[in-house]
Structures are given as C-alpha cells and as structure tokens.
Amino acid sequence: MKTSSFLKEAADSVADLVSPRNCIACGRDLYSVEDELCIPCLCDFPLTRYERISRNPMADKLNSFVKKGPYLYATALFFHLNGYSSITPAIKYRRNFAAGRYFSSMLGEKILESEYLRDVDCIVPVPLHPFRKFKRGYNQAEIIAREVGKMLPQAEVRCDLLRKRKSSSSQVKLNREQRYLNIKDAFAATAKCRDAHYSHILLVDDVFTTGSTLAACCNALKKALPNGSARISVATLSFDEQM
Numbered sequence: 001m002k003t004s005s006f007l008k009e010a011a012d013s014v015a016d017l018v019s020p021r022n023c024i025a026c027g028r029d030l031y032s033v034e035d036e037l038c039i040p041c042l043c044d045f046p047l048t049r050y051e052r053i054s055r056n057p058m059a060d061k062l063n064s065f066v067k068k069g070p071y072l073y074a075t076a077l078f079f080h081l082n083g084y085s086s087i088t089p090a091i092k093y094r095r096n097f098a099a100g101r102y103f104s105s106m107l108g109e110k111i112l113e114s115e116y117l118r119d120v121d122c123i124v125p126v127p128l129h130p131f132r133k134f135k136r137g138y139n140q141a142e143i144i145a146r147e148v149g150k151m152l153p154q155a156e157v158r159c160d161l162l163r164k165r166k167s168s169s170s171q172v173k174l175n176r177e178q179r180y181l182n183i184k185d186a187f188a189a190t191a192k193c194r195d196a197h198y199s200h201i202l203l204v205d206d207v208f209t210t211g212s213t214l215a216a217c218c219n220a221l222k223k224a225l226p227n228g229s230a231r232i233s234v235a236t237l238s239f240d241e242q243m
C-alpha cells in the first residue's frame with residue numbers, strides 16, 4: 001500500500017471514530033472502506049437494471065401520459081423500497097449531498113453502459129418553482145444532473161430550458177390520473193429551447209412514482225423544441241412502483 005493511501009485510510013478511520021458515518025439504508029455504523037451503504041446493503045441494493053430494457057414498467061407509465069411520438073426510454077437506478085426508500089428524502093430534505101453525488105454517479109455509470117441512453121447530448125433537471133428552490137436552497141435534481149453529466153462528457157447540463165411556472169399543490173392524496181391533471185400545465189419550456197439543437201435529451205429527477213411530473217416536462221419540451229427533432233428520455237435515482 002502506498003504511503004499516501006495508507007495515510008488517507010488511517011485519517012478516514014480516525015474521522016469515523018470522531019464522527020461515525022451510518023449506512024443510509026439500515027443505519028449501521030460504516031467502516032472507512034464503505035461509502036453511504038454498508039457492504040450487506042450494497043450487496044442487496046435493488047437495482048432496476050432498466051437501462052438494459054428499452055420497454056420496461058417505468059417507461060410504460062411515462063409513455064401513458066406522453067402525447068404522440070416515439071416510445072420514450074426511461075430508467076432508474078434502484079427500486080424505492082425497504083431502507084433504500086430513505087435515500088432520496090435524505091438528498092431532498094436533509095442536504096445529504098455526499099449521498100446525492102454517490103448514487104448519481106452510479107446512475108451515470110449505468111447510463112454510460114446503456115446502448116439506448118449513452119448517446120445523450122443534453123441533460124435537463126426537473127425544475128423546482130423558484131420560491132421552493134429559494135426556500136430549500138437547492139434543487140436536488142440539479143445535483144443529480146451535474147453528477148450524471150460528469151460521467152457523460154459529451155452531454156451538456158442545461159438548467160435553463162425548462163421552468164416551473166406554478167407551484168403545484170401536494171400530490172400525495174391523488175391517484176395517477178389526478179396527479180397528471182394537477183401537474184400537466186405546471187412546466188413550460190423557455191425561449192432558449194428554440195436554439196437548442198440536441199439529438200437526445202435526458203430529463204433527470206430524484207424519484208419516479210406515477211410518471212406524471214416527468215411526462216409533463218417531456219410534453220413541455222416536445223412542444224417547444226425545433227421540429228420536435230430531439231429524442232427525450234428519462235432517468236431518476238429511484239422508481240417507486242406503488243402507484
């Protein structure tokens with residue numbers, strides 16, 4: 001072992017003693033060699049592997065809300081279940097940016113391996129309403145987009161193509177169709193879309209539940225892009241199959 005990596009490992013071990021890190025899924029203390037998930041939770045990590053399956057249950061849900069056009073591809077890194085369902089709330093509400101970067105770079109690797117997603121040349125995070133972003137201080141989808149973008153050097157991250165024009169009410173008590181009706185006009189493409197000549201745009205968010213939010217974003221982009229020429233796909237960290 002090189003002296004520098006030995007020193008780093010020693011320093012990490014001391015840091016873990018002073019301020020223990022915990023597995024984000026089960027809460028157990030992490031060893032210095034573990035990142036975000038303990039080894040048993042990493043072994044059981046419920047990957048969707050949808051990046052290998054062009055027609056999958058997540059993409060079917062998305063396409064059910066999308067207006068005419070080719071079938072859109074969609075993938076998520078993992079299923080939103082058991083302890084793993086605490087990953088996205090930790091990023092969204094508890095400022096766990098280290099977890100955000102860790103899981104987003106895993107998602108980026110999967111996209112790079114995917115024969116139908118690796119040619120993405122633009123990444124667009126789902127926008128927050130400006131008031132919500134001001135209150136929270138950040139948009140978790142932007143963190144994911146930037147990290148995925150590091151894995152796809154040919155892709156440009158664009159936070160200026162889409163905006164959220166109205167703050168939507170809570171979606172929690174609504175069914176699938178009600179959620180889409182509640183959010184379908186909440187997003188609009190900006191004037192910058194007119195000059196956006198990309199061939200494959202990847203829309204990115206933290207969680208995919210009914211697909212209503214991402215479909216509303218797809219429809220807003222499709223309407224505004226020149227000749228509707230770009231293919232649009234979707235990627236999220238987690239996929240919640242419940243609805």
Ligand SMILES: [Zn+2]
Nearest residue numbers: 023026038041
């Ligand atoms: Zn664990």
